[in-house]
Structures are given as C-alpha cells and as structure tokens.
C-alpha cells in the first residue's frame with residue numbers, strides 16, 4: 001500500500017484497446033488512464049461494453065489489440081506467475097457479490113488470506129474482524145450470507161475484496177439490486193475506503209445517481225460509437241460536452257440529483 005503511494009504515474013493505463021467476443025467487436029481503440037487514489041467511473045447505457053472493458057482491465061480477458069497496464073506493467077505481458085502477482089494487488093467486487101453460500105461470512109472474507117498468505121488462524125480471524133468492522137458489519141463472522149440483506153452482502157463482499165489491502169478496487173455495478181438507501185450507504189463506504197486506505201477505485205455503473213456523489217472522473221462509452229464518447233468530471237460533462245447524448249445523460253443525472261435534494 002505504502003509502495004503504491006510513493007510511486008508516480010497512473011495506476012491503470014488503457015492504451016488503444018479493442019475488445020469483444022468471437023467475431024463481434026464491442027469496443028475499439030479505447031484509451032484512458034486512472035490516477036492513483038482516484039475514484040473513477042466507467043459509465044454508459046446497457047450493453048455498451050462496460051463489463052467487457054472491466055473484464056479486460058482485471059485480466060479475465062485479453063484485449064484483441066492495444067494493452068492494459070497496471071502500475072506500468074502490461075497485464076497480458078509476462079507469464080502466469082507475473083500476472084498472478086499483479087492480480088493479487090487488485091480487489092474485485094462482482095455484481096452478484098459472489099459470496100459462497102455454504103461458508104460463513106467470516107470464512108468468505110478469509111478466503112483470499114487462505115489462498116495467498118501463510119497467516120495463522122488467529123491472525124486471519126483478527127484481520128477478518130477488522131475488515132468487517134470497517135464496512136460496518138462487526139460481529140457477523142459466524143452468519144451465513146443468505147441471512148444477510150442485499151446491502152450487507154455487498155458490504156461483506158467489500159470486506160473480502162479489501163482483505164489483502166489492494167492498491168486498486170474494481171466494482172461492477174455496486175448498486176445493482178439495492179434499495180436507494182443501501183445504494184447511497186455503499187457510495188459513502190466507497191468514499192470512506194478511498195479516504196482511509198488511499199485505494200484507487202474503478203466503478204463500472206449505469207446507476208447515474210452515484211456519479212455525482214462519488215466520481216472524481218468519468219469515461220462514458222457509446223454503444224453505437226463502440227468507443228469512448230466522453231471523459232471528464234461529471235459536472236463539466238453535463239454542461240460542456242459537444243455530444244448531445246453525453247449532455248442528456250449527465251444533465252438527467254444532475255436533474256435527478258437536484259430533485260432529491
């Protein structure tokens with residue numbers, strides 16, 4: 001963690017990336033970078049390729065062309081060992097929370113420790129308790145995921161994603177399936193995580209409400225254009241973008257926000 005803070009240069013660089021499935025190209029020539037400590041959103045309408053881009057950014061899929069660099073190193077470059085080392089520095093929160101239903105919350109959160117460290121049981125218990133406390137779930141170690149609400153499950157998944165002190169956290173649709181109160185609580189938790197741990201955070205979302213509250217910077221993907229159609233701070237994009245779709249999208253967000261205040 002400290003290492004990450006003392007280094008310079010972007011945390012993630014997406015350089016001329018083209019990605020897709022089989023013969024279908026979903027995105028072409030996408031380039032942007034995510035700065036250290038930034039809360040960065042990838043937004044756009046359903047089907048524009050947000051999750052596909054995320055899969056490329058976390059190394060689950062290799063780009064067809066271009067490259068993804070994490071802390072200056074190409075993700076699809078080196079061998080399996082090198083890639084595994086890079087992936088260990090990332091925390092990932094999938095849309096479904098992906099907790100194992102046959103394991104307690106404590107066991108779920110401890111999984112990455114079992115896999116990547118040689119800590120003792122007592123040390124693991126202590127770390128699990130600390131991370132659960134951080135996400136507001138102190139004391140639920142022995143509970144099974146099905147006994148938790150959707151919002152609590154997301155928090156448990158966040159504790160698991162944070163357990164190895166990642167330098168970067170990736171979220172796919174954090175607010176999907178949550179009621180508005182839980183979704184806003186999760187937004188707050190994202191900001192708290194950045195503040196307390198300095199973690200760089202990349203959020204893939206089409207919940208536009210979060211953007212105004214949480215995002216430092218945003219890239220927007222166009223479904224028809226198959227590439228980036230905007231980059232910037234959400235407030236600037238609402239007023240300044242030349243693309244009417246972009247303005248409409250962000251102005252909608254601002255109006256929605258204003259109504260709620």
Ligand SMILES: Nc1ncnc2c1ncn2[C@@H]1O[C@H](COP(=O)(O)OP(=O)(O)OP(=O)(O)O)[C@@H](O)[C@H]1O
Nearest residue numbers: 021024026044045046047048049050051052053206
């Ligand atoms: N495994 C797959 N195989 C083939 N095509 C896929 C696959 N996953 C997604 N696609 C296609 O790629 C395109 C982009 O999908 P993707 O899931 O990345 O969009 P998204 O922006 O995340 O959408 P949503 O907001 O609904 O989650 C869509 O046309 C989708 O049908």
Ligand SMILES: [Mg+2]
Nearest residue numbers: 050051052173
């Ligand atoms: Mg998606």
